[in-house]
Amino acid sequence: MYLWKQEMQSYRDRLQSIPPSERLALAVSVMEWTLAEMGPLRPGVVSEYIASSMQTAHEAVESDAEKLTISDEMLDSRNDVDDQADEAGTTHIMSAILACADAPGGLSGEVLYGVLCFCYEALRERFEDSGVGLEAEQRSDECVEAISFQKAKIVDILGVE
Template sequence: MRDYIGVSMRAAHECVRSGAEELALSDETLDSWNDVDDQADEPGATHFMSAILGCADVPEGLSGEVLYGVLGFCYEAVRERFEEQFGVGLGAELSSPQCSEAIEFQKSRIAHFLAE
């Protein structure tokens, strides 16, 4: 799983640097998603991997709707990773510093890009 995420993140960084509108992953990487997911036992890993796939599998481009889904997957990864520590439910999420930090980070990124 670490290799899958590493390859994907390097491709994502290159995509951002080059100004590309879509994350291009090799067919090999895309085809390995299910195998990697079957081995992913780290809490939140599947959601994070789904966010990566969500950026790569966008025939119509990274629309607001697609980005909403990607941000949702990222938040769910954080929530799942820390739910043992804070419990499950809205009250637990509100008391989780990690969940609050994820929301604030996403809001700041959205505000930054809307201001451009």
């Protein structure tokens, strides 16, 4: 997270200027990309929870929603599912999904910043093989690519770097 925070800090305040429904669309596209980069998840309750939540997220984006609404059943089962999330990166993805759903007034720029961080952390954890810290993250193709992707998505929406 050292590299991510260093690289993304300058975008933090600008996220609030993105309209709420576009913030949700950005969050969902980054989560989707992150999941694709992570590769297949082990079959089971965790992957089913994530897949179901992402389906709901896509439906929210298609309807121009400003936040993700997850069923009470899904929210209630989150802790039990998280207890089984021993596969690298899955807890962070679940946290990103929950952050999108826990936004009473719509997905704020600050919450979006957290979602992007969770997505980065999911990939960092999943591919962590060269140690921990700033230098290790700089050597990680996955970490560098995640930051580049997130920046490009933000720039596409804002129209400026």
